[in-house]
Amino acid sequence: xxxxxxxxxxxxxxxxxxxxxxxxxxxxxxxxxxxxxxxxxxxxxxxxxxxxxxxxxxxxxxxxxxxxxxxxxxxxxxxxxxxxxxxxxxxxxxxxxxxxxxxxxxxxxxxxxxxxxxxxxxxxxxxxxxxxxxxxxxxxxxxxxxxxxxxxxxxxxxxxxxxxxxxxxxxxxxxxxxxxxxxxxxxxxxx
Amino acid sequence: xxxxxxxxxxxxxxxxxxxxxxxxxxxxxxxxxxxxxxxxxxxxxxxxxxxxxxxxxxxxxxxxxxxxxxxxxxxxxxxxxxxxxxxxxxxxxxxxxxxxxxxxxxxxxxxxxxxxxxxxxxxxxxxxxxxxxxxxxxxxxxxxxxxxxxxxxxxxxxxxxxxxxxxxxxxxxxxxxxxxxxxxxxxxxxxxxxxxxxxxxxxxxxxxxxxxxxxxxxxxxxxxxxxxxxxxxxxxxxxxxxxxxxxxxxxxxxxxxxxxxxxxx
Numbered sequence: 001x002x003x004x005x006x007x008x009x010x011x012x013x014x015x016x017x018x019x020x021x022x023x024x025x026x027x028x029x030x031x032x033x034x035x036x037x038x039x040x041x042x043x044x045x046x047x048x049x050x051x052x053x054x055x056x057x058x059x060x061x062x063x064x065x066x067x068x069x070x071x072x073x074x075x076x077x078x079x080x081x082x083x084x085x086x087x088x089x090x091x092x093x094x095x096x097x098x099x100x101x102x103x104x105x106x107x108x109x110x111x112x113x114x115x116x117x118x119x120x121x122x123x124x125x126x127x128x129x130x131x132x133x134x135x136x137x138x139x140x141x142x143x144x145x146x147x148x149x150x151x152x153x154x155x156x157x158x159x160x161x162x163x164x165x166x167x168x169x170x171x172x173x174x175x176x177x178x179x180x181x182x183x184x185x186x187x188x189x190x191x
Numbered sequence: 192x193x194x195x196x197x198x199x200x201x202x203x204x205x206x207x208x209x210x211x212x213x214x215x216x217x218x219x220x221x222x223x224x225x226x227x228x229x230x231x232x233x234x235x236x237x238x239x240x241x242x243x244x245x246x247x248x249x250x251x252x253x254x255x256x257x258x259x260x261x262x263x264x265x266x267x268x269x270x271x272x273x274x275x276x277x278x279x280x281x282x283x284x285x286x287x288x289x290x291x292x293x294x295x296x297x298x299x300x301x302x303x304x305x306x307x308x309x310x311x312x313x314x315x316x317x318x319x320x321x322x323x324x325x326x327x328x329x330x331x332x333x334x335x336x337x338x339x340x341x342x343x344x345x346x347x348x349x350x351x352x353x354x355x356x357x358x359x360x361x362x363x364x365x366x367x368x369x370x371x372x373x374x375x376x377x378x379x380x381x382x383x384x385x386x387x388x389x390x391x392x393x394x395x396x397x398x399x400x401x402x403x404x405x406x407x408x409x410x411x412x413x414x415x416x417x418x419x420x421x422x423x424x425x426x427x428x429x430x431x432x433x434x435x436x437x438x439x440x441x442x443x444x445x446x447x448x449x450x451x452x453x454x455x456x
Contacts, residue, residue, distance in 0.1 A: 102413050107434035110445040115438045118221070143450030150446055 001187050003034030007042025009187065015124065015159035018152050020132075020179050020186040025169045031189045032165075036063070039128050039163055041070045044077060050122035051077045052113055056134035057165075059084045060097040063130070078120065080112045083134070103138040106147040110154070117158065127155055131165035132175055145178050152182050213425045216339065216375035219257025220250065222433065222444035223418075231401065232425035234370040236362075238345070238396055240380040240389040241405030246416055248272075249437050250405070251341040251377045252281055256288070259296035263338035266298045266331065270347035274299035285439045298335060302348070316351045321361050324348075329368045337374055344379035346391050355394050362398040377403075389421070400424040405435070408447075417447055 001009065006021070013019060021039075023031040044051040055063050060079035067077060079097035084090045086102050093099060098116070100108045117125055129135070136144055148164075155162050164183065166176060180186060215230030224230045231237060241247045255265035269277060277299065281287045291297040306312075309327060311320045332340060342348065352358050369376050378399065380390045389396040389404060396402050401423035407414045419432045432447035 102411075104411050104413055105415065106448055107415060107445045108436065111434065111436040111438070111443050114221075114443050114445065115436070115440065118440055118443075140450055143448055146448050146450055150448070 001189065001191065003031065003038075003189060006034060006187065006189065007038035010038055010043045010161075010163065011046060013161055015161055016156045017185075018156060018162040018164070018183040020164050020166050020176075020183045022176070022186055022188050023165060023167045024188075024190050025167050027190055028167060033066070035165060035189060036066055037070055039126070040067045040072045040077060043126055043161070043163075044072055046124055048122050049076065049124040049126060050120050051126045051128060052080060052116050053077055053128045053130065054080045054082060054109060054113070055130055056082045056103050057131045059087065059089055060094055060099075061089075061092070064094055064097075078116050080109060080116070082109060103135055106135075106139060106143065106151075110147075110151055113151075113155070117160070124161070125159075126161045126163065129162070129164045131167060132179060133167050133169075136175055141174065141178070144175075148179065148182055215426075216258070216263075217261070218254050219261070220253055220442050223442070226420060226429035226431070226433070226444075227423060228426045228428055231375050231423065233375055234373055235400035235424065236366040236369060236376045236378065236398075237401035237403060237423070238380050238389055238399045239377050239403045239405070240382050240396075242382055242384040242407070245405035245407060246418075246435060246437050246442065247379050247381075247405055248277075248343055249284075250403075250418075250442055251343060251379060252277070253284075253286060253441050254377060255297055255339055255341055256281075256286055256291065258339040259291040260288070262296075264296055264298070264336050265339040266300065266335065266337040266341070268300050268302050268328070268340065268342045270302045270342070271344055274301050283439075284441070286441045295335075298337070300331070314351065315353050316357075318357070321352060321357065325361065325364050325368060328365065329372070332369065332372050332374050337372075340369060340374050340376040342376065342378045344381050345395060346379070346381040349390075349392060349395070355392055358392055359394050359398060362395060366398060366400070396422070415447070418444065 021035050040051060043049060053063060060081035074096050077096060079094060080100065081097050082100045082103045085099055090099060098112050100112060113127060152162055164179060166179060213232040216233045217230040218224050239247050239251060255267055258265045278292060309323055313320060349358050352361055380395060382389065389402050402421040404419045404421050406417055408417050416435045417432050418435045420428050433444040434447050436443050
């Protein structure tokens, strides 16, 4: 799908959907920015929308700086930052972020998302996982499959729109297959 | 000849539904009522067992606050911590409402002060003193119309009772008294991290109607807080393990992931 069309496609998705966004590793920077644009600005700017952005690839401060460049208002986005602690880069926490000490605490991710959904109830809640590959670095495959199965099933039942970023490379084949069983659709960014 | 009319068939019951559903005391704690099939059966006496820092007191306090919010007068009997300090800690949670304390819906009593008032001065309580303690708790619950009670901790009380037979007797009488008054209670039990039982003396868990166990577990060196309902009379309940988090809005629960390992990843 051309990057320019992703936003419109995501906006058309009903709550309770789960979609994998597959980025091409060779054009990662362009695709990553296009996906951020689509998820944070296009979907996040919908009426009554609230994005919960789970950052494992990059610290929340990095994603937030990109979001600011896209004019995303701070009250439209909350971060679950799973990487800053382990990087020992936690000295300036963002007010709209909650921090988890390690990407291995997958249950903590579920609990923080649950907390944010209860704390900020919105008719249109969107959860973004950035990314499956980064979580796979820290967690064994079986654990990750169990996590995604429970996590996505729970969020779907709560009418949340789920977007999971995945970078295609040789290592990611098995992950992609696992995810394809759990999501409704896989969007190939750029194809 | 006409055949006699078929007797009306009974209405269908849900698969595996019990013959009688006991009235529930809804804990109000997200997720806990789900795994208890709607809440704790009203009048049950439940042991909340765990080592330090596992969330026992916070769980119990939220149980009382949620009850007080529903109009069920709630009583916290504190042995180990002064009420003032408890309320101070409680005020850091968003679910806490100070007006529940000021209007008497949520009552805190320091048991050591009560001991002094009642003249219970022996290091090891005599049978008469145990009797006085039970009667005093009964009178407090009855007079105030308490529907939820927390004793934090049972372990501290048992330190002064000491003998297993006397502890068993104390608990049987306390359970009966509270049940007769329709009061659902949580008794905090302090145990070591590797104790392998749910109470200091080992007799407490046999008497109570339910046991909720809290402990810390490790995944690759990182600590997770885990909750499991080990026993709950009068209801079908989940026996699975749940990771818990004490958030500003209250205790939240998520399934403990196993990742193919029966004892947890």
